[in-house]
Amino acid sequence: MTAIPGSRGTLVVINSTGRQTSSVIRVASAIGYRVRAQLRSATKGPKVALAQELASLQNVELVEGSLSDPNIVNNLFKGADVAFINTTFWGDEVAIGMSLAKAAKEAGIKHYIYSSLTDHKKCWGNHLPHLPYWATKHQVEEYIRSELLKDMPTTFVYAGIYNNNFSTFHHLPLWELQLADEKDGGGFVWTAPFDEDYKMPFLDAEHDTGPAVIQILKDGPQKWNGARIPLAFEYLNPREIAAVFTKALNRPFTYKKAGLEIKAKLPDGYMTQVLAIAELFGTHRADYFPPGMTAPGPARKIWRGWRGLEEYAREVFPIEEAHNGRTWMYGDEEDEDIMDDDEEFDEEEMAGSPENTVIGDEDTAIYSYIGDQKH
Secondary structure, eight states, X not given: OOOOSSOOOEEEESSTTSHHHHHHHHHHHHHTOEEEEEESOSSXXXXXXXXXXXXXXXXXXXXXXXXXOHXXXXXXXXXXXXXXXXXXXXXXXXXXXXXXXXXXXXXXOSEEEEEEOOOHHHHHOTTSOOOHHHHHHHHHHHHIIIIITTTSOEEEEEEOEEGGGOBSSTTSXXXXXXXXXXXXXXXXXXXXXXXXXXXXXXXXHHHHHHHHHHHHHHHOHHHHTTOEEEEOOEEEOHHHHHHHHHHHHXXXXXXXXXXXXXXXXXXXXXXXXXXXXXXXXXXXXXOSSOTTOOOSHHHHHHOTTOOOHHHXXXXXXXXXXXXXXXXXXXXXXXXXXXXXXXOOOOHHHHHHSOOOOOOOOOOOOEEEEETTEEO
């Protein structure tokens, strides 16, 4: 770890191997922040290589330990200047979120950025389903607003759906892509409960979270104190997504609106979230963000170098697929299922972006894109 002259101060982050936070760490390190980065373990779990990468960056200090430990939480913020906090449902998210915010306030953090999400029941009405993994984040935001905002300048960012949710790997069923038979033209089939014209906000979390958050810190609380900022750079519907993937990969992509068969073994408690999301966006066509938030304008003004879904599909998607053991990009035949029963789920991905479940919707709208033709 090499020191950088002229440091911008110390930035505190948590859950450092998550997609949002690792993006922030990379950019912060590159432009001269000292980064104090908490994670549960740097030597165990599926993200050891990422932890090693982050530890090798300039002026990044990894802090191992549980956020349920008050000593870890209280020491995180001592002598620090700013913070980017993205909690997850690992542990009691509300209690952890509140304790982090209180510790930051006591340490005199000058600008606190919290990654929140929408509680649709509170924001839009009781007729909408409850999303437990989103409501906890919103509850932490409400606590900060009511108890700490007057003493600790805070900005709330709302991440859109991650581009990299799309995968032929059976871990996020709502976004799972099936590989089509080569005799039928090959390519991909995406099945989900969304209407073909239902637009959703998208974010390339690894590419764009860091630059956007760092720009918010540069602008400072004088511009963003108390603000909610939607981190989403595109609004796309399934029909447009099919066209984007087809163009990027030069392979046919078919979207089908239908109920889904879940092939992955879902962790305990996750099914409730999955059912609620399918109803919320598939049945109710609910707005993703709270009332008054519009996208993608604010995010595009903050960070103009964003990566859209087309560029992601062309440049990154094949690499991530290969990392997960797929070989379709080499013209090879695929195994039916490559997920190990012991494979760990990423709690940030599951909590932070809409997922899916089986719903009893027999209405089917099919869009198949081959080149510029719609079938």
